[in-house]
Amino acid sequence: MSGRNLRSSRAVVVGGGLAGVTSALRLADAGLDVTLLEGRPRLGGLAFSFRRGDLSVDNGQHVYLRCCTGYRWFLDRIDGAHLAPLQDRLDVPVLDVGRLAGPRLGRLRRTGLPVPLHLAAGLAAYPHLSLAEKAGVARAALALGRLDPADPALDGIDFATWLQRHGQSQRTIEALWDLVGVATLNATAPNASMALAAMVFKTGLLSEPGAADIGWAAVPLGELHDTLARKALDSAGVRTQLRTRVGSLTRTDEGRWAVGTDSELIEAETVVLAVPQGEAHGLLPDGAIDDPGRLLDIADAPILNVHVVYDRKVLRRPFFAALGSPVQWVFDRTEQSGLQGGGQYLALSQSAAQGEIDLPVAELRRRYLPELERLLPAARGAGIRDFFVTRERNATFAPAPGVGRLRPGAGTRAQGLHLAGAWTATGWPATMEGAVRSGFSAADSALRVLGRPHEHPLQEAA
Missing domain, CATH: 3.50.50.60 (FAD/NAD(P)-binding domain)
Incomplete structure (x- = not known):
């Protein structure tokens, strides 16, 4: 000894x-x-969190869903549920900048109707898909609902292959399936096990009306x-x-x-x-x-977080997702961080970031500040009080096809x-x-x- x-x-x-x-x-x-x-x-x-000057900074933006009963138990057990509230109803603003006319806002929302009707009105009003693509999404969702995520055969194929077999266009994958899947799986559809994808979408979207309502820490x-x-x-x-x-x-x-x-x-x-x-x-x-x-x-998969502190308010929503841009999800962290002296603190959460995780801060700045100006007209001409990044190179395990047989x-x-x-x-x-x-x-x-x-x-x- x-x-x-x-x-x-x-x-x-x-x-x-x-x-x-x-x-x-x-x-x-x-x-x-x-x-x-x-x-x-x-x-x-x-x-976790750390201090950067007067700011309290989360290493990355973490959210949970109403269906996350384990994490909700954890919050209750530590007496913290009131500090991480859930949305009353799922509502995700989605900005598409991949068009000449400028950014177009859509929303992924639910109603109080039973599953699967709770998503029907939101899908019908979603402007980033055509009518034919929306019909295809409905058919794929019904097929997904019949799957058993525990079926070992599903672990052997990738999500993209399954989506293509069920008539999903590349635009549909980008504007819907990957919009959700990349954030929850930390992988794009070609690199994600169908078993894990089925679990995420079946549990989050097709188990009960409020399952996908989003919560995040207010501290x-x-x-x-x-x-x-x-x-x-x-x-x-x-x-x-x-x-x-x-x-x-x-x-x-x-x-x-x-x-x-x-x-x-x-x-x-x-x-x-x-x-x-x-x-x-x-x-x-x-x-x-x-x-x-x-x-x-x-294997491990990285997540990159880009932190920008502006000298004025440039975003009036608590968060949004983006299409047609390298930006994925943007969150307003002003209040949680304790930012003083006015301005606004935004955090960009970039999952499946294998191609960017080791890029220099200066290059990330050149890449993301113009993109934020494209997405948020109010950011044009705004001063930058601070710009920094946090890198989690081993943020999650990679949910690749076949990973299920490796997990003990x-x-x-x-x-x-x-x-x-x-x-x-x-x-x-x-x-x-x-x-x-x-x-x-x-x-x-x-x-x-x-x-x-x-x-x-x-x-x-x-």
């Missing part, structure tokens, strides 16, 4: 992202003594995923250690787990590894899962060792919802092994 302290804990959770925090809360709520270890100086994983993400999460963990009796990296995971002679950090060795009956797949691969003992090398085959479940062959993380087999893409659900699955797996089954509030929605 080379001078390291030795102590024990009934359960150890390695990783303080949404998956790890969820697992720790669930285990503590079941009465276990829990230690949570996180290498960073904060909780929240890849959904910096750090207030939710770090400050309130830490308060909830403390109240539950979880011992949280930040700046604590785990370097080893071994079995003791007594059959317990020894979790090694730089300063101590913690013995536990059960361990949840809630870390990225590469890190999990490095810690897994031999024989814990079949073909552990497959974890290294789960929560349980392992090693007694008392469990896996969590959005990259595990949740059936969801790499979202905050997927992360929380993975934390539930890992905690449930651990409690079953310990003979402590616990009520699962997500079972109906899972």
